[in-house]
Amino acid sequence: MARVQLVSRILLAATLWLCTPLAAQDLPTTGEDTAAPSERALLDRARIAMEQGQAYYIAGDYPAAAEAFLSAYAVRAFSAFLFNAGVAFERAGDGPAAIREYIRYLDAEPRAADSADVRQRIINLGGTPPPPPAGVEVEVREEPMAAAEEQSMKSLVSVETTPVGAIVTVRRAGRELGSGPAPFTMALNAGQYQVEIQHADYEAVTRPLNVSPGQIYMMIVGMGQGDFLGLLRVVSDPPGARVFIDDRAQGELGSTPFQNPVSAGAHHVWIERPGFQAIERDVEVAAGAEVELSVALERTREGVLRVTGTPRGAEVFVDEERVGTIPYEGALTAGVHQLRVEADGLKVYEEAIEIPRGQALPIAVTLRETPSRGAAWGALITAVLFAGGGTVAGLLGRSLADDLSAERAAGQLTDEDPRILRGKVLYIGADIAFGIAGVLGIMSIIYFLRDPTPDSSAEIGDARDLAFVPSVDLARGSVGGTLRWSF
Amino acid sequence: MRFHALHGFTSRATFNISAALVAVSLSACNPGVFFDLMETPIAAINATQKYRGSDFGLTIAGYDGASSGGPLVSRVVATGSPGSSLAAYDVWEDGGIADFDALWDTCDDPGDCGASQGTSLVGFARWNAQTVCAMGAAPDEARLRVICESESAVAVRIDVPGGESIGTSLAPIPFSKVGLGVAFAGAPDMGDSGLIHVVPEGAGPQPLDLSSAMLPPGAGLGRALASAELPSGMLIAATAQNRVVVAEVALDRSTTVLGCIDGTADLFGRVLALGDLDGDGSHELAMTRATNDVVIYRVSDLSGASGCAASDSSDDAAVAVTLACAGSDRVDCAGFGEDITAADLDADGNDDLIVGAPNSTVDGVREQGAALVFHGAGADMSRVHHVFTTYGDEFDRFGAALAHVRTQLETTPRDELVIGAPGAQRVFVALCTGLEGDRTDDTNRCVVRE
Structure with missing residues (x-):
């Protein structure tokens, strides 16, 4: 029937x-x-x-x-x-x-x-x-x-x-x-x-x-083909694989699930889907018969890494090897890789990523500016200057204190000796200088450690299946195709 | 989140580091060291703001007594060049070192300060009902002024008719001899050859009879004057032209000339000091014979009135000690002998001799001045035992005037050196100064100011 x-x-x-x-x-x-x-x-x-x-x-x-x-x-x-x-x-x-x-x-x-x-x-x-x-x-x-x-x-x-x-x-x-x-x-x-x-x-x-x-x-x-044809059905898991029959150079005849009348006899079938290993099968189709070729596609051992984001031209390193600049797209063996993106004056983004088998992993990287350390250096230098001044004042005061103590021991120091006031000024000045140096030093530490800007970041998208997008170059008269994925 | 964690860390670190820095800096540069150093053995007295005059500290004297309230006090009175006001300062009160505040300053009444006001000063314990008094002489006005207690008002003004030059020199009489009087006053222009007066308590000056000193007319006795207490009275030394007369004054004001020392230099006997310097129980006379020439005589070596017979030094007693101030890298001894005083600074029971050298260059500072201590009863009394200097400026002339004042009045009174530095407008009180053999405590001071 x-x-x-x-x-x-x-x-x-x-x-x-x-x-x-x-x-x-x-x-x-x-x-x-x-x-x-x-x-x-x-x-x-x-x-x-x-x-x-x-x-x-x-x-x-x-x-x-x-x-x-x-x-x-x-x-x-x-x-x-x-x-x-x-x-x-x-x-x-x-x-x-x-x-x-x-x-x-x-x-x-x-x-x-x-x-x-x-x-x-x-x-x-x-x-x-x-x-x-x-x-x-x-x-x-x-x-x-x-x-x-x-x-x-x-x-x-x-x-x-x-x-x-x-x-x-x-x-x-x-x-x-x-x-x-x-x-x-x-x-x-x-x-x-x-x-x-x-x-x-x-x-x-x-x-x-x-x-x-x-x-x-x-x-x-x-023209009709009469009852010497048969029907070939090709299904795949997952579906969407391109189907070529007998002459691959003629191009795909459709995609799975696929069915089409074919002449009775032996046929060679190619089933291909981006991100999956290609499959070739020989089938025999009898006249008026319906033959179904069902295959399970297995993903390839490679995936695709695509790095976009800002700034363009930022260098992309995979496993410590420079592979290109943003925007970057390249095939990698599936598995865990160390991704690093860097550019002058910007914070480095580094992350371990896992490239899926037969899929594309989109990553949108945003590198952010490395904060200026000018204030930290300024505070540190000022702190050093104050510390140096405090040290000098302290040493002078110490010397003065020693002299005055010796004079007092010798019974020669008067209570209104102007050097006492000078010594007080030196010591208090030294203390103030040390205090300021300390505060500035701490400020410089904070400035060195503090990072007011957020870290460089990235949005790692879900892995996407690859797709074959045919293209025609009218200028060259050539026909080709590109592996793409949709977002 | 990361920053918040960091912020918490930095906050704790900030506190810890700050505390450490504060601790380190305060321990290393503790200003308290200098506050402690203010507890010095030498207290500086500045002229009061009311002070009118110049060269404050050119003339100084120390005195003590029981104040009207009963407690014992000692004070320093100081003035500057003649015509300046007098100012008194607390040294000892309420059983301790005072704060050297100014008690009074004269010349509020313009009539109180004549042109020669403050030529000489002396202090004593009582003047009638008033206690703790200072006397300032205005010899050109033939006037003595007595100021007591803490009042600047002149308590007594003693005018001496025909007494021009009285008070050219003054010497104290201790309270134990108040029956004799409160002070001696030299009047080189009175009488034929100058007079030495006793100023009795509450009365006018009474001249002493020193005619046996064989002074020629116009000798000007009383140019300089020194006194020392004797069991039976007082010992005085007075300078006339080319002669220093030493005499005992009994409580009835009778006098015995012990001898005379003759010299020819212009400054001969310009400064005198009496004290038991060698600890033999009798007094020595120290005097400036000339610039940088200070000698000591033993009073016991004086040959009675015979020493006053000749007009030269042929019958004088021999010089017991010639003080040497060879100078050093620090002090060059210039002006040595400008003033001298005898006081028991180290409280060993023997007087020490202090000689001023106000023109000395000290540590390269010209005429900063110094006061040199010759240790009484020392092995070699001629040797400088201690040098007082202060950190000062050029022409401070520290040591231009010397005196002493007593402290520890309630227990064992001791002498403290008072030094004038008129170039600095200051007077210094050296309190128990750490001389060898001195009684010191942990603060390196005999008396701690409160």
């Missing part, structure tokens, strides 16, 4: 659009026609010019018709427009112009099925057709061209396929008129044709095409 549903979904996916002439079809146009007209827009403009030419032609205004066809050719260089212009000039009696446009037609379509007829038209007009290209035999028409056929306009058919690149073959009465990879364009005369579309991985499509003169036909074909 499941298989029946799977095949049904696949067949429904194969869609075919066989389009009527573009005049009856509502073709989409883009808003960027003036700047860079899309193929559809160009085709639409060519269609309008061709319809005008057809209208002039029917009305008998052949010169105007010829100009309209050339205008259409200027918009979109389909050889059918040259042929139609040649017919219009011929009907207008302008043989040289007709010969010129027929020759341009043959130049554009040297292998056209009707080249013999066009050559005959040139000869009939008194011109000389160009020689056929090497290896091309020009069939000689045995019977003269009917009048209706002489006056018939060529139409244009354009075939687009999904997938692109399918081989388009146009046949008439079993005879191949032209073939090429889609998108394919071909000028046709009015009549019944068969269009065949083939692709190695898809079911061939054949559709009839009834061409009226002077029309543009757009055929868009979505």
Whole structure:
């Protein structure tokens, strides 16, 4: 039952659009026609010019018709427009112009099925057709061209396929008129044709095409793959791993959980997710079968350290080795590392960090200024000066005290000896100086120890999973990808 | 959080370190050392703010007695150049060293200070009902003024008619001889050859009869005067021109001339001092014969009145000791003999002789001055036993005037040296100065001021 549903979904996916002439079809146009007209827009403009030419032609205004066809050719260089212009000039009696446009037609379509007829038209007009290209035999028409056929306009058919690149073959009465990879364009005369579309991985499509003169036909074909496909499902723990199948160079086909039809047979699958070890598996998918490949991803043994913050340019050391400057990003083996960030005049930030396996550890560091020690040195120097002054005063006082004591012992000291007052002043001065020196010394110690500014700090964020962010370099035309993580 | 912890640490450290620093600095530089040093053996007396005059300390005297309230006190009276006011200061009171405050200062009444006021000074214990008195002489006015107690008002003004020059010199009479009088006063211009008076308590001066000194007219006896107590009276020495007369004065004021010493120098006998310097129980006379020439005579060697017969020194007693002041690196002895006094400074029972050398350069300071002590009863009395100096300035002239004052009045009175330094406008009292053999205590002072 499941298989029946799977095949049904696949067949429904194969869609075919066989389009009527573009005049009856509502073709989409883009808003960027003036700047860079899309193929559809160009085709639409060519269609309008061709319809005008057809209208002039029917009305008998052949010169105007010829100009309209050339205008259409200027918009979109389909050889059918040259042929139609040649017919219009011929009907207008302008043989040289007709010969010129027929020759341009043959130049554009040297292998056209009707080249013999066009050559005959040139000869009939008194011109000389160009020689056929090497290896091309020009069939000689045995019977003269009917009048209706002489006056018939060529139409244009354009075939687009999904997938692109399918081989388009146009046949008439079993005879191949032209073939090429889609998108394919071909000028046709009015009549019944068969269009065949083939692709190695898809079911061939054949559709009839009834061409009226002077029309543009757009055929868009979505090809189906039939019931020879199987379904491959890939799941991983954790999910989000990129899935590559068979050809890794073609790029990822999706991410887990992933499921996609694959052709029946053996396939090689890559499952990759940033921060995890890549896994490769071979699977066999039978036609119409559903195969699930389930894997458990194991993180890599490395992580990423990302250091941001201020100031930019601060040096980053990991395990005492300078690794860069802020902003810094680098891979490290998972585990504990010693991080140090430093800059001149700023407090060092140092911390033990643990790099997670297969994840990124974001750290925003803020280094703060080292406080000035000028006041501390000033207080210390002043304290030393006061201590020195106090010492000198103390020594002088001590010497004086000794002298006075000796004089007193000798009975020669008077109670109003001015040296006593001097000694008091010296000792009190010394004490005051020592006191001031002590206070200043303590102040200097405090100033040396005190740190009014906060320490350098950091915000260590939660470990983040890595992600692969594809990128396209338009300038270089290269395609790549970057490991990133989101915050 | 970290800072708070640090702050707590620093606060404790601050306290501990501060305490340590304070302890160390106070122990190393304790100003109390200098406050202790103020307890010096030499007290300085400055002129009072009321003092009018100059050269305070040029004339000084010490005296004591029982004040009106009964306690014993001693004082120093000092003045400057003639015409200056007198000022008295406490030395001993209430059984201890006083604070040397000024008690009084004369010249509040302009009439109290004549041109020659303060030429000489002497103190005594009582003047009638008043006690503890000082006498200042104004010889040009023939006037003596007595100021007692603590009042600056002049208690007694003694005018001596025809007594010009009385009080040119004064010498004390101890209270034990108050019956004789309170002081001797020299009047070199009175009489034919000058007179020595006794000033009785409560009365005018009475001249002494020293005619046996054989002084010629105009000799000017009384230019200098010294006195010493004898068991039966007083011993005096007085200077006349080229002669020093030594006599005993009995309590009835009768006199006996013991002898005369003659000289020719201008300064002969300018300064006299009497005392028992050698401890033999009799007195010696010390005198300045000339500049830097101080000698000592034994009174017992004087040959009675015969020594006054000749006008030269042929019949004089021999010089017992010639004082030598050879000088030293510190003191050069200039002005040696400017003043002398005899007092028992070391309280050994013998008087010591103190000689002023006010013009001495001391430790390179010109005329800072010094007072040199010659140890009484010493092995070699001529040798300088001790030198008093003070830390001073040039021209302090420490030692220009010498006197002594008694302390420990209630127990064993002892003499303290009083030294004038007129250049410094100061008087110093050397209290029990640590002389060899002195009685000292732990503070290196005999008497501790309270």
